Amino acid sequence: MSRLLILVFSVFILTKFDICTASFFDIQYPDVFFTAEQGGNVTIRAGPNGGDIIMIPQGNGTVFIGQTDMLKLFQIVNSLPPVWSEKSPHGTLGTFLGGKSVSLSVSAQDPENGKVTYEKVSGALPPGIHLDKNTGAITGRIPDVDATYEFGIRVTDSHGKYADQIFSIDTRERDQCLSTPCLHGGTCSDDIDDFVCACAKPYGGKTCNINCGSMPVGIDLNNKKIPDAQMSCHYCYGDSAGIDGRLHAPQGWVGQNTNSWLQVDLGKEMELHAVANQGYTSSSYYILTYTIKYSVDGNQFYDVKNGTTVMDFSGSSNVNSVVKHTFLTPFRARFVKFIPKTFHSKPGMRVELYGCDV
Numbered sequence: 001m002s003r004l005l006i007l008v009f010s011v012f013i014l015t016k017f018d019i020c021t022a023s024f025f026d027i028q029y030p031d032v033f034f035t036a037e038q039g040g041n042v043t044i045r046a047g048p049n050g051g052d053i054i055m056i057p058q059g060n061g062t063v064f065i066g067q068t069d070m071l072k073l074f075q076i077v078n079s080l081p082p083v084w085s086e087k088s089p090h091g092t093l094g095t096f097l098g099g100k101s102v103s104l105s106v107s108a109q110d111p112e113n114g115k116v117t118y119e120k121v122s123g124a125l126p127p128g129i130h131l132d133k134n135t136g137a138i139t140g141r142i143p144d145v146d147a148t149y150e151f152g153i154r155v156t157d158s159h160g161k162y163a164d165q166i167f168s169i170d171t172r173e174r175d176q177c178l179s180t181p182c183l184h185g186g187t188c189s190d191d192i193d194d195f196v197c198a199c200a201k202p203y204g205g206k207t208c209n210i211n212c213g214s215m216p217v218g219i220d221l222n223n224k225k226i227p228d229a230q231m232s233c234h235y236c237y238g239d240s241a242g243i244d245g246r247l248h249a250p251q252g253w254v255g256q257n258t259n260s261w262l263q264v265d266l267g268k269e270m271e272l273h274a275v276a277n278q279g280y281t282s283s284s285y286y287i288l289t290y291t292i293k294y295s296v297d298g299n300q301f302y303d304v305k306n307g308t309t310v311m312d313f314s315g316s317s318n319v320n321s322v323v324k325h326t327f328l329t330p331f332r333a334r335f336v337k338f339i340p341k342t343f344h345s346k347p348g349m350r351v352e353l354y355g356c357d358v
């Protein structure tokens, strides 16, 4: 009891009376300060026979020296780096076929059971494959190529301790021709994530599914795909215009003579397989024979020929009937000119072409 009184008295004395200019023991409730005189040291010395100095923070408290959290520093110093889980000897995550969606993972454990994060630090993951930094999940769609992708992943714990590991993924190109996608005798070539069909005539389209000989390009007024601005004519008769040259148009295009022509701009290069023709609707203007020139660029035109002979195509003398011809050899063109050769009274005609996109 008397020792307690002495302590209380000492505290009272020390808190009320400064020694020189600064308190060396100061209570500012709830804080307690030890402060040495200017230039002095604070020394805490344990007993001479193996006594300990013990600092005991409470709750979430810690021990600071200056700004440094000593308990945290000890944790960092003592923390062990994460340990990778056992994988195959060379870190191979597997061999996968192009186009396959994969869900793989790498994992490591922190000996202190703390949270770890994953990061690619070298090499390359396959294009389209991603690493989740929080879970180590490796997901995505395998690229359609034959390749080996090697990459380093660093796993890091919350103390910055890390461990690197090399992994690899082998990819194999898928043969997109295995499903025999090319129809009607078309020949398939494998490609990256794709296939290409070389179609047997008269078929076309991605899988040779279209009979190009019966696929109208859309000059026909009843199936209009070619805009009016892409229909033109030269030496037109009266007020006849290019747009009158559409198959099933109300009247029909009429030219003046064999110097006249009707031209269609398809708007893009197409492979053309056949042509159809009607005469003028309300009179005796119709074509007996005509020739066709074609061009890719609108400048250099070529004749449609049979061997070395320019082909004559017969017209339709019946107002309503459609006369169709299949080209001996399909050709590629964007611009097509219909040129009257022989005709009745005036060269009148309405046309359609048949073909596929290229």
Ligand SMILES: [Ca+2]
Binding pocket: 079, 080, 081, 082, 110, 111, 112, 114, 157, 158, 159, 161
């Ligand atoms: Ca650790």
Ligand SMILES: [Ca+2]
Binding pocket: 098, 144, 173, 174, 175, 176, 190, 191, 192, 193, 194
């Ligand atoms: Ca392929």
